Amino acid sequence: MISLLDVSYVRLGTQDLEGAARFAVDYLGLEVSEHRKGTVCFKSDVREQTLCYFEGNPADQAVAFEVRDSNDLEMAASELERLGYAVRSGTESEAAARHVKGFIAFKDPSGNGIEFVYRPERSGKRYHGSRDAGVTGFSHVGLCSSDVVRDEQFWTKVCNARVSDRIGDAPLLRIDEVHHSIALFPSDRTGIQHINHQVETGDDVMRSYYFLKEKGVPITFGPGRHPTSSARFLYFEGPDGMVFEYSSGVRSIADELLYRERQFPFEPKGFCHWGAKPQIRQFQE
Amino acid sequence: MITIDQLRYVRLGTRDLPAAVDFAGRVLGLQLVDRSDEAACFRSDMRDHTLVFFRGEPTERAVGFEIHGQAQFEAAVAELSRNGLEAAVGTQEECAARKVRALASFRDPGGNVIELVLRPLNSGWRYFPTRDAGIVGLTGVALRSRDVPACEALWTALFNGRVSDWVGETAFLRFDQSHHCLAYYPSAGRGVLAIEFGVENVDLLMQNNYFLQSAQVRIVHGPGRRPTSNQIFVTFAGPDDTLFSFVAEGDEIADEATHRPRQFPRSRSSFCAWGSESDVPEFC
Numbered sequence: 001m002i003s004l005l006d007v008s009y010v011r012l013g014t015q016d017l018e019g020a021a022r023f024a025v026d027y028l029g030l031e032v033s034e035h036r037k038g039t040v041c042f043k044s045d046v047r048e049q050t051l052c053y054f055e056g057n058p059a060d061q062a063v064a065f066e067v068r069d070s071n072d073l074e075m076a077a078s079e080l081e082r083l084g085y086a087v088r089s090g091t092e093s094e095a096a097a098r099h100v101k102g103f104i105a106f107k108d109p110s111g112n113g114i115e116f117v118y119r120p121e122r123s124g125k126r127y128h129g130s131r132d133a134g135v136t137g138f139s140h141v142g143l144c145s146s147d148v149v150r151d152e153q154f155w156t157k158v159c160n161a162r163v164s165d166r167i168g169d170a171p172l173l174r175i176d177e178v179h180h181s182i183a184l185f186p187s188d189r190t191g192i193q194h195i196n197h198q199v200e201t202g203d204d205v206m207r208s209y210y211f212l213k214e215k216g217v218p219i220t221f222g223p224g225r226h227p228t229s230s231a232r233f234l235y236f237e238g239p240d241g242m243v244f245e246y247s248s249g250v251r252s253i254a255d256e257l258l259y260r261e262r263q264f265p266f267e268p269k270g271f272c273h274w275g276a277k278p279q280i281r282q283f284q285e
Numbered sequence: 286m287i288t289i290d291q292l293r294y295v296r297l298g299t300r301d302l303p304a305a306v307d308f309a310g311r312v313l314g315l316q317l318v319d320r321s322d323e324a325a326c327f328r329s330d331m332r333d334h335t336l337v338f339f340r341g342e343p344t345e346r347a348v349g350f351e352i353h354g355q356a357q358f359e360a361a362v363a364e365l366s367r368n369g370l371e372a373a374v375g376t377q378e379e380c381a382a383r384k385v386r387a388l389a390s391f392r393d394p395g396g397n398v399i400e401l402v403l404r405p406l407n408s409g410w411r412y413f414p415t416r417d418a419g420i421v422g423l424t425g426v427a428l429r430s431r432d433v434p435a436c437e438a439l440w441t442a443l444f445n446g447r448v449s450d451w452v453g454e455t456a457f458l459r460f461d462q463s464h465h466c467l468a469y470y471p472s473a474g475r476g477v478l479a480i481e482f483g484v485e486n487v488d489l490l491m492q493n494n495y496f497l498q499s500a501q502v503r504i505v506h507g508p509g510r511r512p513t514s515n516q517i518f519v520t521f522a523g524p525d526d527t528l529f530s531f532v533a534e535g536d537e538i539a540d541e542a543t544h545r546p547r548q549f550p551r552s553r554s555s556f557c558a559w560g561s562e563s564d565v566p567e568f569c
Contacts, residue, residue: 097416170518202487203510203558203559205506206509206510206559206560207559207560209559210559210560210561210562211560215558223491224491225488225491273488273492274488274491274492274494274495275491275492275494275495275496275499276495
């Protein structure tokens with residue numbers, strides 16, 4: 001079984017690098033960590049980078065997960081190949097661009113770009129956002145899935161993810177004590193469904209709600225509170241239609257032995273316990 | 286000095302009693318305790334009632350405060366009189382309508398009617414509303430005044446009121462450790478600006494926020510957080526343009542000896558730390 005330790009970063013292609021970077025800095029509140037030709041990377045916490053925009057096709061997206069070491073990476077590669085996945089090893093220069101020691105890339109069963117990395121760099125400098133959004137770090141991704149039951153098998157049987165809760169058939173998966181690092185949502189497209197950053201408090205969620213609303217950023221869901229993870233949330237739309245989420249107060253699952261996943265309905269009240277209605281396609285019936 | 290025991294009720298005149306009753310029950314979620322052709326009383330907590338709508342003019346409004354003890358009550362009336370504020374002693378009928386043993390009413394320098402009452406009824410029955418709005422009680426009243434400093438002086442000199450904070454001239458007054466149960470907003474008008482009901486927690490506040498949206502109630506401010514009291518709030522319009530707020534959380538002023546009222550600037554951000562905007566002139 002492939003043991004994933006953490007979610008590391010997302011990489012997003014865009015045809016408007018400047019616009020995307022402006023969104024990440026001015027609205028999302030991230031800090032530019034690196035500006036290379038055709039690429040802008042951002043940090044949101046102690047890690048060197050957690051979001052990267054590069055010039056390219058917006059459908060070209062990847063999310064990376066950390067494994068322990070080169071040994072685990074090799075084992076993961078051979079396991080995936082044995083199961084018939086086309087695995088590509090990253091070159092040295094690609095690894096350097098990602099600020100990791102080494103990585104492999106493949107597509108999950110739905111066709112989403114996934115990277116497994118080892119020794120991703122930490123930054124010696126703390127994160128200091130351009131606006132006081134209270135961001136404490138990149139935390140999870142939602143992935144589009146053409147078959148959530150099949151994909152749940154992949155993440156829980158081939159990898160070490162556990163189901164924390166389900167909304168309809170959509171599983172919220174954890175790889176550590178955080179309620180979920182991966183969420184799978186039924187969709188007729190592939191790619192990253194949403195990108196989550198944690199913020200310090202519920203106040204930060206609300207401040208960003210008014211800030212983004214004033215800036216004319218489309219708010220697609222919330223402010224609300226998830227009955228699953230108990231986090232307060234706000235979803236809004238970024239460049240290329242990407243959905244970003246701020247949340248605060250996500251539940252942590254300390255006791256692996258006693259915890260049992262719960263079933264929530266795939267309807268607004270399964271997503272929000274305050275009564276907000278999602279304007280996000282994958283969250284709608 | 287006259288000691289206010291607690292805020293007891295708000296009485297609001299209305300020309301459309303059925304509409305007001307519908308609002309209080311369906312939107313606010315309060316429990317109807319009495320209903321006649323002339324008035325309707327609503328409960329929000331262990332007090333018999335905290336909100337009354339009666340058939341009358343929307344300008345007829347009163348805020349009731351409890352004075353504890355017959356001697357204190359009589360001393361209060363005398364004290365007001367010494368200071369040139371003639372308190373009208375309530376008739377038996379007026380006392381019965383308010384379910385109190387004695388009543389004395391006067392006008393503050395802003396022209397708002399204040400009622401001092403003795404032994405108002407409590408209820409032995411648990412508060413049981415129709416809608417699960419999570420209301421824990423009437424927590425405060427905001428009044429308009431053309432002369433806030435004079436009103437402030439009345440409550441702090443004659444009564445045991447203390448200023449907790451100011452936003453510009455707006456004064457938040459307390460009679461116990463709660464940050465405020467009475468606030469005065471400078472205004473061209475007079476009368477009750479807003480009536481505040483506490484709800485259990487942030488979940489209930491936000492659930493109410495979405496409930497109000499779906500019920501097409503006009504939200505005029507919030508959801509937000511007050512930098513002064515640290516309360517979270519959502520404020521919305523009720524009958525006759527009276528505003529109502531749900532509030533939760535908030536700081537108590539535990540140490541009377543060390544608390545100093547703070548001065549906040551008269552700006553939007555002093556009324557909301559989250560950035561909500563309002564068209565209500567008193568809040569911006």
